[in-house]
Amino acid sequence: PTKIQHALEKMQSLASTSALLARRVDELESGWGRCRSDLEEAQHSIRTPRATIDQHCHQSTECRQDVEALRSALATGQMSQQGHMQGMQRPGQHPAISRQGSQHLPQQGSQRDLQACRLATQHHRQVQGCEQHHQSGCMPGQQSCAPEGEDPRLWSESQLGLWLVGRGLPVSVARAFEAHLVNGMVALDLNEDDLASMGIDDHFHQRRILKELRVLLSGGAAGRARASSLGPDSQQACEVL
Numbered sequence: 329p330t331k332i333q334h335a336l337e338k339m340q341s342l343a344s345t346s347a348l349l350a351r352r353v354d355e356l357e358s359g360w361g362r363c364r365s366d367l368e369e370a371q372h373s374i375r376t377p378r379a380t381i382d383q384h385c386h387q388s389t390e391c392r393q394d395v396e397a398l399r400s401a402l403a404t405g406q407m408s409q410q411g412h413m414q415g416m417q418r419p420g421q422h423p424a425i426s427r428q429g430s431q432h433l434p435q436q437g438s439q440r441d442l443q444a445c446r447l448a449t450q451h452h453r454q455v456q457g458c459e460q461h462h463q464s465g466c467m468p469g470q471q472s473c474a475p476e477g478e479d480p481r482l483w484s485e486s487q488l489g490l491w492l493v494g495r496g497l498p499v500s501v502a503r504a505f506e507a508h509l510v511n512g513m514v515a516l517d518l519n520e521d522d523l524a525s526m527g528i529d530d531h532f533h534q535r536r537i538l539k540e541l542r543v544l545l546s547g548g549a550a551g552r553a554r555a556s557s558l559g560p561d562s563q564q565a566c567e568v569l
Contacts, residue, residue, distance in 0.1 A: 387498075387530070394499040480544045481512040488512055495540050497533060504528055515541050 483491070488511060489502030504510075504526040510518070518541060523534045 390500070391498045394503070398499055479512070481516065483512040485509050485511045485514075488515060491544070492537060492540060497536060497540075501528060501533065501537065512545065516545055 480488075480491075485506045485508075486502075489505040492505070493499055493502050505515075508526050510526070518538065520531075520534045520538070523537060528534060528537070
């Protein structure tokens with residue numbers, strides 16, 4: 329009987345130890361599950377900003393490529409213009425200069441960029457003249473300070489695109505406005521769907537463009553005065569191009 333009792337006590341001790349070990353295993357499995365869940369959340373939180381950074385880097389690269397392309401196009405247009413001016417100054421060399429000009433003829437897009445830059449420069453000078461009228465005491469409602477040509481709603485698509493570039497938007501926006509002939513009057517009714525159909529898919533750029541256009545194209549004398557104060561810096565835009 330003593331041996332049997334001793335064996336029973338030993339079996340009870342082993343059962344208690346086994347139950348304790350089972351509970352410990354359950355606790356370890358639960359802790360491992362929590363650690364695994366925390367690790368997955370940490371990995372997800374790392375992937376999200378990394379994807380955002382990659383997207384911004386890609387957009388920055390595209391903008392840089394657009395700027396370099398426009399700079400090259402503008403330089404080509406200037407070289408062609410210089411060759412044409414030399415031909416005008418030397419009547420006896422027209423055939424040779426004409427052949428040279430045909431070899432360096434810029435693409436149609438670069439010609440539009442050069443013409444848009446000239447128009448924006450002329451508009452910038454007109455805006456400066458209007459600001460001088462304001463400084464001399466002229467009221468915003470008078471015709472001399474706000475002539476009809478200074479109304480932003482009458483701007484061409486090139487002037488409107490350059491103004492948006494001067495406000496910090498990428499050059500691709502100006503190209504889209506010029507390619508789709510979106511001038512000041514057409515821009516009054518733009519919405520996000522219209523911008524998407526023009527190839528401007530970035531939602532942040534869409535909201536920024538619509539906000540800037542609302543400020544620029546607000547009607548009345550206050551809108552014209554605001555457009556004069558927020559007019560595009562065409563010289564800076566040309567330097568960017």
